[in-house]
Amino acid sequence: MSITELGRTGGGGPAPGEGVEPAVRVAGLVKAFGEHRAVDGIDLEVRPGEIFGVLGPNGAGKTTMLRMLATLLKIDAGRAEIFGVDVAGNPHVIRQLVGVTGQYASVDENLTARENLWLFSRLQGVAPQRARRIATELLDQFGLAEAANKPLAQFSGGMRRRLDLAASLITRPPLIFLDEPTTGLDPRTRGQMWDTIRGLVADGCTVLLTTQYLDEADQLADRVAVIDHGRKVAEGTPDELKTTVGNSALQLVLAEPGDAPDAVAVVRRVLGVDPVLSPERGRLNVALDRADLAADVLIGLRTAGVSVASVSVAKPSLDEVFLALTGHGTDRDETGTEEDGR
């Protein structure tokens, strides 16, 4: 089996996860920057052929973990294997097994998309003619054929993201790391990126992606690990995670913050559960199994004489998942250190 076939699940191979090495197996992974443990003992297993999501807020350690797995950062402690190959001991093999995005800093702005892909292929030792063919195929696959001859300086954020992903696929690696592939993209471009990622998996790739969005994990990932402060706080399918916070979330802002104890009592009586009081005074989050239970809560509040300044019923967000799992939200300071104890 050649290295590019290793771990591919397409072409009549074993079904995902059946009798093959895991695509990624991580045990007790640690990375410390000075005193700060950015990754603090993470265990993970990604099955071949799946999309595995690592969900966490700013500064959780997502990028640091991916960089260690991609041999771009030294592993301080613990063990990581990719398709059974030890990462620390075999960096050259790992680099052939993994495609990493987030490289567009090294893409040349003055060259066209086609020239950039050609150049990347040549740098990876692909013969000139084959490099030309690969560039054309990737431009087609990523919907960039029309823009192929434009300089990158004229590309939108979404086009750059797609070119970046295309560049990471030149050698057809069986495992792809995507670090927040859709952060900052508009909804339509996001949807296109999701389709592209699903296409890669249909082709037999395994995808490990990081995201800050529960809805992205929900749309894409077969399984998800939630990480916070460098530690895994939960793991499961997106449905299992959402169940921890109900299928929808009722958010209430009370007209009088002083009514909070009465409002809590109403929620408890109507639904039999306690709401989560947000740090901001007068805000309540209530997990609902069905969105229409919101009406029962509102009627109960009116009957109890509690007035409400605003109401929304939404799908649970990452923030609610976090609140439920960790007792704190994802809103931390810019440095992500949260040392101020908020």
Ligand SMILES: Nc1ncnc2c1ncn2[C@@H]1O[C@H](COP(=O)(O)OP(=O)(O)OP(=O)(O)O)[C@@H](O)[C@H]1O
């Ligand atoms: N090279 C570095 N030197 C020192 N500290 C670092 C370095 N890289 C990351 N950190 C710190 O490690 C922690 C984890 O950072 P990381 O970039 O892995 O988070 P992340 O989950 O990817 O966040 P984001 O969603 O913002 O991308 C942060 O507190 C960050 O400040």
Ligand SMILES: [Mg+2]
């Ligand atoms: Mg990051």
